[in-house]
Amino acid sequence: MILANASTLIGRTLRSLCRLTSRLTSDRGGNVVMIFALVMPALVMITLGGIDLNRITTVKARVQDALDAATLAAARSSYTDPNDLKTVALVALKANLRNASIEPIADSDVKIVLTENQVVVADMRVQVKTLVANIVLPPYGKLMDDTLPVSVHSEVNRSSRNIEVALALDITGSMDNCSRNCPAVSKIAALKAAAYELVDIVVQKQQSPYYSKISLVPYSMGVNVGDYADTVRGPLRSASRPVTAATWLTGSVKTISDISRASTAVVTASGHGFVRGDRVVIWKSDRMTSLNGVAFTVGAVDTNKFELTGVNSRNFNQFSGSSYVAKCARTDCSVTITVAQHGLSTEGDAAYLTNMGGLEQLNGIGFAVKAISGNTVTLGLDGSGSRLASAPKGGAAYTSGGQLACGVDGCTVRDFINKLGTWTRQNASTCVSERTGAADFSDAKPIDSSTYVGRNYPDAGNSCPSVAIVPLTSSKKTITDEIDKLVAAGSTAGQIGLAWAWYMVSPNFGVWSGQSVPAQNDTSKTLKAVVLMTDGEFNTPYFRGVIASDAGAGSGGDDTHINQPATNGSSFYQSFELCKKIRDSGVIIYTVGFDIPAAANLTGDIDSAGELMQRCASGTARAFQARNSTDLTAAFREIGRDITRLRISR
Incomplete structure (x- = not known):
């Protein structure tokens, strides 16, 4: 491709020079013809030599890179004798200059020595094949021969880095x-x-x-x-920590037989015993799952029914089966547990309870950490959501046992409340x-x-x-x-x-x-x-x-x-x-x-x-x-x- 482009450029240039020559020879002044005859060889060489000049510059850069790598290889070796250093360098040179547009490298083309200051100094002279100078009509082309010499130099401080x-x-x-x-x-x-x-x-x-x-x-x-x-x-760590105390509900657990679909939800629970203003929590509502694990305020009441203040249940699914309700021990319906060395933090952590005696409905449910005081941790229902739907009936009072599963940063699993609040x-x-x-x-x-x-x-x-x-x-x-x-x-x-x-x-x-x-x-x-x-x-x-x-x-x-x-x-x-x-x-x-x-x-x-x-x-x-x-x-x-x-x- 390079030779084809060069031949095309040469042809165009020579045709242009011929046309110029034809015009000048018709000039009767004579002086112009003589001057042109004298300068034409130089013009040709300057015009066409640019091709070789560009090529030589490119090849020299590659040769310089190759000599740098070869000198570095020699410097890394343990040799001090110039012949041994050259042997190492030549291997790298020949590998890096494969298919390069230069004449074959002879051993005599490369000189390499180690100075007293532990600097490896290398010099190389190669012959670069020309593309233009060797095809210009004699005698002008032969002034530059078929190759041009290129010299490069490199030094590497053996004691460098x-x-x-x-x-x-x-x-x-x-x-x-x-x-x-x-x-x-x-x-x-x-x-x-x-x-x-x-x-x-x-x-x-x-x-x-x-x-x-x-x-x-x-x-x-x-x-x-x-x-x-x-x-x-x-x-x-994967070991859980034992729960020694827990408080969540007060009174007794009541069974819900129906929840109305109305502008204000009405819960039917025979003999519930709640009064207006009580805070209650519902769990295991299979169809109305949005009610599970949420603290509600009791509104109007009678013996067997009570309203959930502010809850519009018109668009809820039809109630079926049974669910449970109980009064919260705290107004926010949070759970308070006692666990020594619990490892929890109030920032971004959640608790996961298992094997709770008496409060079985809390087993396998995640809670947001709301407050910590020594070994006592307050857990909010935020984030538990529908997980209470599958919880067992359980009771209102903790009896014994229970484990706080290791779910904090540093455990094999991580329990947390996500950006959606779950x-x-x-x-x-x-x-x-x-x-x-x-x-x-x-x-x-x-x-x-x-x-x-x-x-x-x-x-x-x-x-x-x-x-x-x-x-x-x-x-x-x-x-x-x-x-x-x-x-x-x-x-x-x-x-x-x-x-x-x-x-x-x-x-x-x-x-x-x-x-x-x-x-x-x-x-x-x-x-x-x-x-x-x-x-x-x-x-x-x-x-x-x-x-x-x-x-x-x-x-x-x-x-x-x-x-x-x-x-x-x-x-x-x-x-x-x-x-x-x-x-x-x-x-x-x-x-x-x-x-x-x-x-x-x-x-x-x-x-x-x-x-x-x-x-x-x-x-x-x-x-x-x-x-x-x-x-x-x-x-x-x-x-x-x-x-x-x-x-x-x-």
């Missing part, structure tokens, strides 16, 4: 879509291809005397930490959420409840990623095998992915072992980098292990969000706070926005992925925008090269 890189890769549901070159390749497939290339560039075969390692942090609604879960978020139970996973408290935006070692990272209780529709983190390793296969398993699903908790990328290269985190232990933070000895990639908006902050009520669109339904705002603020706010801390620790941050809008502004609060990617990176040159799979691969390739080049002196 190791490399530790952490990849925080977005594997959320939107990554299952196509990029702008759709339907050629899905985003997740494009990410895999780009990540393979970066790993191949960064991780070198020779790991002595200086190593190059990489780690993997796939993230979506959280980060799966696999076998490290108990260490970093603390072990989970009771929800979700199971723990090996995923984690954000840190809170004094260690919120730090890389401190997780050793106790004040430094543990957050637990994660996902719902079935937004589950924990199947691929877990991979700590630092020099094994390309270990990383690429896990990259190959990535599956796109879930919402976007980018702040968690970013935090864990930092933990991977932080010596302070103190969790990793063996070859995965990061070096100390000394930029003169070890280059540490984090690569944060995303294709969308960060929308998943947490409150005590559950997605918060103020999470963004696309983070799941209101029935799976706890009715509490995010502890640490929005995902964007958290991410930017982490960005600043990571950069301050000496870690370089690269960001890649995949098919996302560019930053709308670069000041004030961050509320878009484009703004975060631009402002989080360690300088604008390290913030990449990729519109399609080709751009994504190019971005990851450039990041890999930049990381490698950071050890090259000049």
